[in-house]
Amino acid sequence: MTMLQPGWNELGKSHEGRIIRAYANFDSGKVGAGGWTLILGGTHGDERATVPFLEHFIECHLGNGKGLGATAVLPVLNPDGYERNTRHNARGVDLNRNFPGLWSADADEPPGPHALSEPESRLLHDLLSHGKPARIISLHWALSEIDADGEEGYKWGRSLWERLHPHHRSLFRMKMPDSGSFLPGSLGTFCRTAMKNSVHLLTLELPYHYKPELNPLPEDHFITARRVWDAEREKYWQAVYPAVESLLLSAVGSR
Numbered sequence: 245m246t247m248l249q250p251g252w253n254e255l256g257k258s259h260e261g262r263i264i265r266a267y268a269n270f271d272s273g274k275v276g277a278g279g280w281t282l283i284l285g286g287t288h289g290d291e292r293a294t295v296p297f298l299e300h301f302i303e304c305h306l307g308n309g310k311g312l313g314a315t316a317v318l319p320v321l322n323p324d325g326y327e328r329n330t331r332h333n334a335r336g337v338d339l340n341r342n343f344p345g346l347w348s349a350d351a352d353e354p355p356g357p358h359a360l361s362e363p364e365s366r367l368l369h370d371l372l373s374h375g376k377p378a379r380i381i382s383l384h385w386a387l388s389e390i391d392a393d394g395e396e397g398y399k400w401g402r403s404l405w406e407r408l409h410p411h412h413r414s415l416f417r418m419k420m421p422d423s424g425s426f427l428p429g430s431l432g433t434f435c436r437t438a439m440k441n442s443v444h445l446l447t448l449e450l451p452y453h454y455k456p457e458l459n460p461l462p463e464d465h466f467i468t469a470r471r472v473w474d475a476e477r478e479k480y481w482q483a484v485y486p487a488v489e490s491l492l493l494s495a496v497g498s499r
Contacts, residue, residue: 246371248272248316251307255318256367259334262323264367267302270314272375279378280314281496282371287340287431289325289332291385292473293450293480297488298383305493315496316377321364339365341429345437348428355429368431372439380445381495382431383488386469387449388456391419393432397444404446407494412487415451417458448491454483 246255248268255264270280283301285294298319306317320326324334331353332338338353339362347359360366372380379400392401398421405418426433435445452462452469454476462468472480 246367246374248375253316255371256363258322258324258364259362260324262327264318264321264323264364266316266318266371267306268314268316269306269312270316275314278313279376280316281379281381282375282377283315283317283381283383283492283496284321284368285318285383286320286322286326287382288338288384289322289328289330290470291331291383291450292326292329292470293385293484294383295320295326297450297485300485301489301492304489312493312496318368318371321368333362333364335362337362338429339368340431341427343369343429343431343434343438345434345439346426346428351428359429369434372435372443377443379495380431380435380443381492382445382447383450384447385450386452386465387461388415388451388458388465389417389419389449391432391447391449392421393436393445393447394421397421397446400444401446404491404494408487408490412490414458415454415456415484415487416449446495448488450488451484454480 249271253266255266257263285298298317302317322333322339336354337356341351341353341355342362342365344359356362360369390401390405392398402418432445435443452465453472
């Protein structure tokens with residue numbers, strides 16, 4: 245059973261033995277009525293921006309007693325994939341297709357031989373099942389959108405989006421929920437089915453460019469994201485990180 249303490253918590257290890265850890269600003273045995281929020285990055289190792297964004301957020305906000313609500317940040321769930329700059333883990337499995345709750349061997353990405361076959365997804369499953377966060381914000385790259393699961397999750401996500409400065413809001417479109425759509429083996433489907441919507445999940449898809457065209461999304465958006473990250477990282481950071489920071493702070497404000 246995973247219990248969180250203030251500071252860095254070792255949750256387990258990847259297939260290749262890299263430590264996976266989360267930083268918490270609370271004791272999970274003493275959580276108040278508002279529950280706690282998990283912020284997650286690096287599920288796909290080639291979604292590069294998610295990891296340094298969350299590492300910087302930890303450094304700036306979680307360890308300094310600024311009065312945030314109970315929050316844990318897991319900056320890189322897939323350290324083997326991050327080391328290789330690959331979407332999948334070291335065993336070639338997409339961790340976001342490896343969760344129980346409508347897991348399917350016929351998923352659009354390699355789902356593993358069975359649900360929770362991977363050490364990385366197992367440790368996150370343990371954290372969610374025993375730690376029971378009230379909210380999850382999962383960072384991905386680079387669809388330039390806010391995607392919320394369920395009606396209540398959508399209301400929460402839209403309220404966060406509307407609170408953003410108009411310039412920051414222009415980096416993301418607010419995706420309308422589809423209650424009949426399930427992505428087999430994904431974290432979102434797990435939260436909606438196995439966890440019976442007991443946790444609100446918000447997927448924050450970082451923009452592919454610091455000046456994105458949202459409608460329609462270009463087919464080569466991920467190629468563009470990699471190019472911009474490699475060639476114009478400072479411009480991307482200066483334009484996008486403040487928007488992400490603002491949304492996260494709004495989500496985890498004092499409770």
